[in-house]
Amino acid sequence: MQPTPGRAKEPIHRAYPRRTARRTAATAAVLAAVLPLSACGGASGAGGEADASGKVEGSITFQTWNLRAGFKPYFTGLIADFEKKYPGTEVKWVDQPAEGYADKLSADAAGGTLPDVVNVSPDLLAPLAKAGLALDLDQAAAKYEKEYLPGAWAGHRVPGLEGTYAFPWYLNTGPLFYNKRLFEEAGLDPEKPPTTYDELFDQSLRIAEKSKGEIATLANIPTIEDFGRYGVPLMNEEGTAFTFNDAKGVELLTKYKELYDAKALDPQALTATPESAGKKFLTEAVAMNPGSALDLEKFRKQAPTLYENIGITEQISNTGKDNMYVMGVMVNARTKQTPAAVAFAHFVTDAQRQMEFAKQVAIFPSTAGSLDDPYFTKEDGTDATRVRIAAAKSLKTAVNYTPVLLSEQMKTELRNAVARALQGKESPKEALDNAVNACNRLLKQS
Numbered sequence: 549m550q551p552t553p554g555r556a557k558e559p560i561h562r563a564y565p566r567r568t569a570r571r572t573a574a575t576a577a578v579l580a581a582v583l584p585l586s587a588c589g590g591a592s593g594a595g596g597e598a599d600a601s602g603k604v605e606g607s608i609t610f611q612t613w614n615l616r617a618g619f620k621p622y623f624t625g626l627i628a629d630f631e632k633k634y635p636g637t638e639v640k641w642v643d644q645p646a647e648g649y650a651d652k653l654s655a656d657a658a659g660g661t662l663p664d665v666v667n668v669s670p671d672l673l674a675p676l677a678k679a680g681l682a683l684d685l686d687q688a689a690a691k692y693e694k695e696y697l698p699g700a701w702a703g704h705r706v707p708g709l710e711g712t713y714a715f716p717w718y719l720n721t722g723p724l725f726y727n728k729r730l731f732e733e734a735g736l737d738p739e740k741p742p743t744t745y746d747e748l749f750d751q752s753l754r755i756a757e758k759s760k761g762e763i764a765t766l767a768n769i770p771t772i773e774d775f776g777r778y779g780v781p782l783m784n785e786e787g788t789a790f791t792f793n794d795a796k797g798v799e800l801l802t803k804y805k806e807l808y809d810a811k812a813l814d815p816q817a818l819t820a821t822p823e824s825a826g827k828k829f830l831t832e833a834v835a836m837n838p839g840s841a842l843d844l845e846k847f848r849k850q851a852p853t854l855y856e857n858i859g860i861t862e863q864i865s866n867t868g869k870d871n872m873y874v875m876g877v878m879v880n881a882r883t884k885q886t887p888a889a890v891a892f893a894h895f896v897t898d899a900q901r902q903m904e905f906a907k908q909v910a911i912f913p914s915t916a917g918s919l920d921d922p923y924f925t926k927e928d929g930t931d932a933t934r935v936r937i938a939a940a941k942s943l944k945t946a947v948n949y950t951p952v953l954l955s956e957q958m959k960t961e962l963r964n965a966v967a968r969a970l971q972g973k974e975s976p977k978e979a980l981d982n983a984v985n986a987c988n989r990l991l992k993q994s
Contacts, residue, residue, distance in 0.1 A: 598683065598688050599688065600689055600889075600890035602886070602887040603887060604634045604636075604637060604887045604888045604891045605634070605636040605637055605885075606637065606638075606885040606888050607637070607638040607885070608638070608639055608663075608664035608889050609639075609640045609641075609663040609664050610627070610639050610666075610892065611641075611642050611663040611665070611666045611667060612642075612644070612667045613643075613667045614643065614644065614645055614646040614649070615643055616641075616643035618909070619905075619909075624641070626895070626896065627639045627641055630895050633895075642663065650672055653672060657676060662676075662681060662880050663880065664885060664889040665877060665878070665879055665883075665892055666877070666878045666880065667876075668876050668877075669874075669875055669876070670874065670876065670950075670952040671953075671955075673704060673713055673714050673878055673952065674706045674953060676713075677713040678706065678708075678709065681882065682713035682714065682880075682881055683713070683879040683880065683883075683886070683889075683890070684710075684711035684713060685713065685714070685715065688886065692894055694916065695898070695916055696715070696716045696897075696916060697716070697719075697914055697916055697919075697943070697944065697946075699869070699872060699945065700716035700872070700914035701716055702947065702948075703716060703874040703876070703947070704876050704878075706787065706952055706953075707785065707786065707787020707953060709787075713876075713878060714877055714879075715876060715894060716897060716914035717874075717896065717902070718874075718875050718902065718906070718911035718914065719872050719873065719874050719912040719914050719943055720873045720911055720912060721863070721912070721939050721942055722863075722935075722939060723839070723860050723861060723862060723863070723938035723939050723942065724741075724836055724838055724839075724860070724862065724863060725829065725836065725838070725843070725858055725859065725860060726741050726860075726861060727829070727835045727854065727857055727858070729853075729857040730755060730763055731751070731755070731859075734751075734754050734755040734757075734758040734759065734763075735754070736751055736754060738859065741836075741859055741861040743862070743865070744864065744866055745777075745778055745800070745803070745865075748765070749803050749806070749807065749812075751765065752765035752807055752812035753806070753807070753810055753812050755812065755835055756807075756810045756811050756812035757810070761810070761811035763833065763834070764811055764813055764814040764817075764828075764835070765813075765834060765835040766807065766812070766814065766817065766834060766837075767813075767814040767816075767820050767824075767828045767829065767837060768817055768825050768837075769804065769818060769820070769966045769970065770801065771962075771963075772792070772949065772950055772951070775797055776867075776947075776950075777863065777864065777865040777866060777867060777869075777870070777871060777949060778800045778866050779866045779867050780792050780794065780796045780797040780800060781794060782951050782954075783951050787951075787953055788991070789984075789988050790954075790984050790987045790988055790991070791984070792983075793977070793983065798976050798977045801966060802976045804970065805969055805970055805972075805976060808970045813970075814828060814834055818967045825837055830846070830851050839935070840910075841910065841934075841936065844935055845931050860935065860938045861938070862938070862941070868945065869945050870943070870946040870947075871946060871948070871950075872946035872947060872948055873948065877896050878893075897914070899915040903923075906923070907923065910932070912924070912939065912943050919940045919941075919943060923936075924937060924940035924941075925937060953991060953994075954987070958987040961983045961986040961987055961990075962987070964983075965979040965980060966979065
């Protein structure tokens with residue numbers, strides 16, 4: 549779900565990766581509503597040109613996703629600056645609530661009323677791109693690609709299609725916290741936390757053994773992002789089938805089964821939520837957990853002993869690339885004001901505007917070079933800065949591992965398969981084969 553930014557600097561990276569069942573159904577509704585449009589030539593029968601090289605002029609509509617309440621001055625100022633830079637333009641800003649956003653996209657797509665410039669996440673972008681409603685920026689605005697981080701630009705590509713279908717906007721990720729005391733008590737170097745999955749597995753087993761099964765290292769079962777960071781190919785290039793049941797995927801799940809049996813993976817991981825996992829870390833029952841600056845502040849107040857022993861490190865990865873969550877700004881392929889729509893989408897997401905936005909809420913710019921700014925590199929002694937610097941460092945080469953075609957129902961299939969394997973009800977290979985078969989059936993149905 550799109551984050552609902554609260555007070556300034558509130559970390560939001562946990563908020564928007566999560567998907568609700570309602571959101572998933574609505575995403576499917578978008579797909580069902582807009583795919584027929586690609587065959588019949590569009591909802592209105594009239595659209596704009598893909599060429600964005602003409603004069604920037606005319607009236608366009610810009611739609612955001614639950615941002616007006618917290619950031620009205622920012623966006624009204626941004627729009628005023630754009631209209632001043634391009635005399636003869638007018639931008640109408642509309643903001644939709646978080647609840648029902650995908651339903652609104654579905655209705656607008658089917659009715660031919662999709663705004664000219666739209667705030668989207670990759671999973672909502674995919675069906676619009678497949679229906680021909682998202683402008684291909686590789687064709688219309690390729691000159692801007694170099695301004696963005698490669699992983700962020702690639703995050704708006706859709707398997708099975710050639711092209712990039714939204715400007716990258718803000719990013720988020722999160723570092724890992726670890727308990728230095730628990731590592732040291734197990735005879736491990738507290739200044740050298742694991743960086744690869746092999747190191748993670750070895751050190752996790754060591755901690756479980758030394759604590760006689762009292763201390764687990766992890767509190768969460770592997771998700772699709774873990775499979776991606778492990779180096780598992782998640783889908784074929786055509787976007788027609790999931791492939792996370794290959795030998796590498798089976799290897800990862802087999803390793804997690806070993807952790808689970810040794811109590812190096814918390815026994816309650818099968819039903820864990822981010823909140824319950826966070827509490828396990830807070831009470832020093834697990835040695836590692838993802839977190840945010842708000843968590844660090846909570847540790848300082850509620851668990852001072854833990855706080856004194858907090859280590860901050862990057863996500864575990866075999867690929868050398870962390871996971872990022874990315875938001876985008878899409879241009880309606882059927883806008884009648886293509887030059888103005890493209891210019892405005894680029895204006896919203898350029899380095900200056902993204903940096904200004906990042907200083908109002910705990911997100912990160914997707915523009916190349918921005919993460920080298922002292923704001924993301926210079927310590928000032930505060931917890932928020934410690935976490936911000938750690939996260940920003942990882943984002944320079946991060947990628948969005950979650951396939952844009954992976955629905956919440958498919959994630960549930962994977963989660964259930966992992967649970968069956970960990971409990972010994974199915975072998976890791978059998979469980980992943982079943983999950984992939986179920987996901988592929990759902991993919992074909994959509």
